Amino acid sequence: MHDNVITHTVPVRLFGLLKLMRLKQWVKNGFVLAPLIFSGEFLNANAVIHALIALLLFCLGSSATYIINDLHDIEHDRRHPKKSKSRPLAAGIVSRPMALALLAILYAALLCGWFVAPQVVLVIAAYTALNIAYTFVLKHQPVIDIFTVAICFVLRVYAGAVALAVPVSAWMFVTTLCLALYLAAVKRRQELSHSGAEGRKVLQKYSVSLVDRYAEMSATGALVFYSMFVMSAKPQLILTVPLVLFGLFRYWYVVEELDGGESPTEALLADWPLLLTVVSWIAVCMWALWPGRG
Template identity: 35%
Template sequence: MNTFYAYISCLRPRQWIKNFLIFVPFLFTISDVWSPGDFNIVTDMLVKLGLAFIAFCLTVSSVYILNDLKDKKNDAKHPYKKYRPVASGQVSASMGVGLMLALCLIGISLMWYIDVLLGGMGILYICLNLLYSFGAKNIVLLDAFLVASGYIVRTAAGAVLIGVMPSPWLYIVTACAALFIVFGRRYAELRLYGDTEGSYRGVLKQYSGPLISQLVNITAAASLLSYTLYTIEADNLPSDHSMLVTVPMVAFGLFRYLYLLNNSDVSESPERLIFQDVPLLSTCAVWLVTAILVLWINGV
């Protein structure tokens, strides 16, 4: 691995997919706050969201570097993580610290430039991750809730940038889905590595037994139920409840994800799981297109 690629790998660009959550409020306010014909308004919103996306990518990458530096010894024993630039020694600790601070400073500064409130949310995101990295990641359940909170911060940031107050159901859906993904990852790690010292994540021992399966099942059901209620109860969605047509797609996506958690060799990595599974990726694409069409048609 050459030096340039090693530094790029430190940023974990695959994880940037999570930052697309900032566009969710924009998507679900079509024909309510904006319409495709409002070129100037749409352009202004997309520029802000695009800059915020970049800022979040930089900030999130700085957090991942921090975790790599703290977990260097454990990662060196992991069958896959040992190849990460910091764990393998391709990027020194001093260079890692420098890169982390630079990314964090640029990311937060850009957020602050876009919107002061967004800058505050960026600092909140950093604080939540510092709490996670320096102790909370070893506390069962709290570790999962802190990771899930990052998803909610991203969604809230998207709402702030376009000046809307989304339905509380949107935050509930995001929280349930985020917990499902986090608990699903814990489940996959236990399935692949067990709860012994070789699992490389101390908190896994506390998730062993029937607990983690129960948590995955509960959050999967909560995600589907909350999304269904969102399509019915949200004031900004079509009053004829036509968004219900997307519920079967969400259900299939959840069930497919559950199947992969139990059968895939890369199930501990949500982003790899989604992009490497054609049925799941196709379902996400069909859901997105269908949702846009339903919202657009109902706003005409």
């Protein structure tokens, strides 16, 4: 009965297809633009265009992986009290053929992207392969599941660097990894707190205290490595260190006191102090790295 989408109007189906692409999650792809900022090329029109193309292609690639995941998990999602209503496939708003057609369109667009930014598409191919492995196998493996999610963020940064043909500091890679591990560990913590081990199989192998320690270790690593990156490679960014520290504190407050964090994107968009911190960090980075400044 869930696949019966005939009763839905065309606008509802279109909305369902857009929701299937999880446009809100495109916020995560902002990591693609990090090399543009840190390279100081954000006033170079050609560099900006290349970075935005990489961002668009990564958004298409990430949406495609979400569709694959939802197709794979459709029966499980139908039994979930929240996902059965929020996921278009599980709710019957979008049929399998419609989802497969959208998936084909997204991959066709990425294939066209090969002729514009082949190196970026190669990174997206690696990201896609890793996500398919995650959907079918890796998300059921404790610790490996968290690291897989984190590596996807590292690939976003790498795609941005490849688009601009600029090197990326090893400090930036390890900082991104630690930050992503922090976000992934907090997500697992909140899933455990809200749904227990019923939300996903791998949660049966975690405890709140364990993922708390993972999150604390990762947050500490992110702060330390970012500070070392700033002091060794970009000393002009020293003013951003307090912002990073505040952001980590605020995010943990959102998790503990406001019960957010199960979706990092929603936590960011719903908490104005956290959103203001991120915007301020970007602004200070651009001010400090402004070409010709000083």
